Amino acid sequence: MGSQITVLGAGSWGSTLANVLFENGHEVLIWTRDEKQKEEINTDHTNERYLPHFKFPTELRATTDLEKAVATADLLVFVIPTKGMRELAKRVNSLLNREVTVVHASKGLEENTYKRISTLLSEEISSEYLKGLVTLSGPSHAEEVIAKDLTTITAASSDKKAAELVQSVFINDYFRVYTNTDIIGVEIGAALKNIIALGAGVIAGLGYGDNAKAGLVTRGLAEISRLGVKLGADPLTFMGLSGVGDLIVTCTSPHSRNWRAGYQIGQGKDVSSVINGMGMVVEGVSTTKAAYELAQTYGIEMPITEAIYQVVYNKADVKHVILNLMQREGKAE
Incomplete structure (x- = not known):
């Protein structure tokens, strides 16, 4: 018999x-704040805004009903934007009365802290209720996983048994899960790759090709590794799924x-209008500020x-910023 899990x-x-x-x-039970979305999933068995044409x-x-969602779950899987994570964790904690394994599959750093x-x-879920804490991360587009494209991902935790538990509940013949005990490196890689993805999009929008993209991704990985190691990560983690793997995808x-x-x-569009027009949170924007500071x-x-x-927060000219990167003083790799 399977586990009782709330997403x-x-x-x-x-x-x-x-x-x-x-x-x-x-x-499995899905919790949402949106009453219309709940009705759509329960009645039409669709979620057209996020996964068009899937039943x-x-x-x-x-x-x-968050109380109902938390009541009987063995595992709680948090998959919401980073900015709402602390508030939801506080609400969940107030409803818990027993131990649960907590998983999160979001990618970012909290604003300001x-x-x-x-x-x-x-910090928000009491240790008496926290049986294990795991992050699920790696190169994975929802659009491809829902279509059962082959996907590999990492369950990371300082508690090896908790990571292995999460591995066992998620793994199947198209969704392969590896374990990792370096939760710092996995989370830092997951968060910071969104910055480099913004840059890769900028490069493509400017009309540059594969040479520029390869250089950006490679030097971006070097930046992620430098900061990650400073924060306590194992440098080898960035050569794995949550590092170079996530960067590639x-x-x-x-x-x-x-x-x-x-x-x-x-392509020259205003940063604010781009972000507001996406319809979903662009985690790389807030993460850029966090990583920069x-x-x-x-x-x-x-x-x-x-x-x-400089581009996102100071409205610097994109072409000028790229030129400045290329004209930096020569140095050893």
């Missing part, structure tokens, strides 16, 4: 993970909302991150 968040990724879990034989199994249900998501979850595909946002900016604090050289920061 908190009914966007494209939350809905997709709920479907994976349901197909794996678990009892969910009729037995997969949604609710807007710049804390990793697992850190803020551990996010920086090369129009499925990525960060890439799409960067592409429009590269962390780099300033720790004295870490992150020229690509700084360039994206």
